[in-house]
Amino acid sequence: MPRLVLDKVSVRYDGQARPAVERASISVASSDFVVLVGRSGCGKTSLLNVAAGLVTPASGDVTVDGARITAPGADRAVVFQNDALFPWLTARENVAFALRLRGIRPSERERRADALLALVKLEGSGDRRIWELSGGMRQRVGLARALAAEPQFLLLDEPLGALDALTRERMQTTLLDIWKVSRVGVLMVTHGIEEALVLGTRIVVLAPAPGRVVRTFEPGFSRRYLAGERLRDIKADPAFAAARGDLTDAIFEGEAA
């Protein structure tokens, strides 16, 4: 089983005295849905970018199955907060982008792109222009585009952060459904405490200044959803409320009030 490992990773940006991240270790297997949470400035996004190969760590190792990561690659596709779609392409062409890079012929990439659009529940929208789509639809296209690269790991940088509450909730179920069928390991950054609990098989809590891992939770709510329980019932469970309290405490632990 493929495994993405960040081992004692420190990140330092030019001109900053304190490291953005200090000796953080995270491991993502392909059955995992790992969620990074923490106050702003805790280095969540830095860690995600390190995993993507977009940021080079000052020290520490990033490996996939033991092989060191030094550059971005299609095995770790990223979905960004501001979808970063290509407006000169249609929705379908955006999804097919990774296939085009690999020189797959047009009819085949069209077929695969349409299948992925159906997977993210956007069937029939392939010919639409990016600027005609709503924020939620754009994130679905971004997700399908990342999946088209057939990654071993999906790296999600607050992909639902800019969406309204109802759209976000629907996207959460879509994410879980896709994670279930695609069997990719997910590493996701979020601000949402509920979102972390709903989605994560493991929640890694980071504290700021310098960014470091302080706690790890292993809530089972996402597995309960995949076992057939409704998301609304899970959220109404007293255990969910208790977990939310614990996680909130962990995030704000040590913060000067």
Add this chain to the structure above:
Amino acid sequence: MTVSSYAERRGRNLEGADVSSVPEARPRRKRVTGSARIVSAVTILAVLAVWAVSARLQLVSPVFLPSPAAVWSKFIAVARDGFVDATLLQHIAASLGRVFAALIAAVLVGVPVGLAIGISTVGRGIFDPLLEFLRPIPPLAYLPLVIIWFGIGEPSKILVIAIAMLAPVALSTASGVRSVSQERINAARSLGATRGQVVRHVIVPSALPSILTGLRIALGAGWSTLVAAELVAATRGLGFMIQSAAQFLVTDVVVMGILVIAAIAFVLEFAIRRIERVLVPWAGRE
């Protein structure tokens, strides 16, 4: 709160969101340009009226200021019978041919130079000072040198125009490249794009709106160097036509030529804006 009222509120919010995003600017802008257009039309009519009246009352000698009617009839006459051995259409075709040949040359050189400036620091180090040197020189200043080097033939005329076009094309391309969002580049790289693929599939299309703006500016700049380019050894062209008319004090042809040059510049600008809308419909909508 009932479900339906919630849904209604949401619907209204969505509408509000739509209005606050992109389409909002359109109707409002249309109204502004609408009234601006009326003011423009009135201004043009007023200028024409002042011109017609002062010509009519002979406030100025017709040698210096021919009447609008005289200019119009000259336009018809030159269009039909020609002036200095070429019809108006032939003059226009000669000038447009030079400007478009120059535009092609400026794009073939300017776009790659702009990409180099925008993408690599070495490219920027090489080309930035050269362009900054070239940009402020008036065409009349380098015209003699171009003629000394390349003779008085057609290539010199095209080159004079192309030099004027080079800087706008290259600098607009470079600024387009530099404003490509890093997130978009990162997205492509994380999907497995090589450096070359990022340039081809992300940077060039992202910079396209900017490149087209550069073409528009370049066409304007090139068109306004036309008279300079046709100063020496031309036998056709609008600039040549105006100059030969001026030598014989045929003022109505001079005025007519100026108006034709202005009208064509207007048409070119309009055409490029049309092309922009077809080629880069996403510009300004992101």
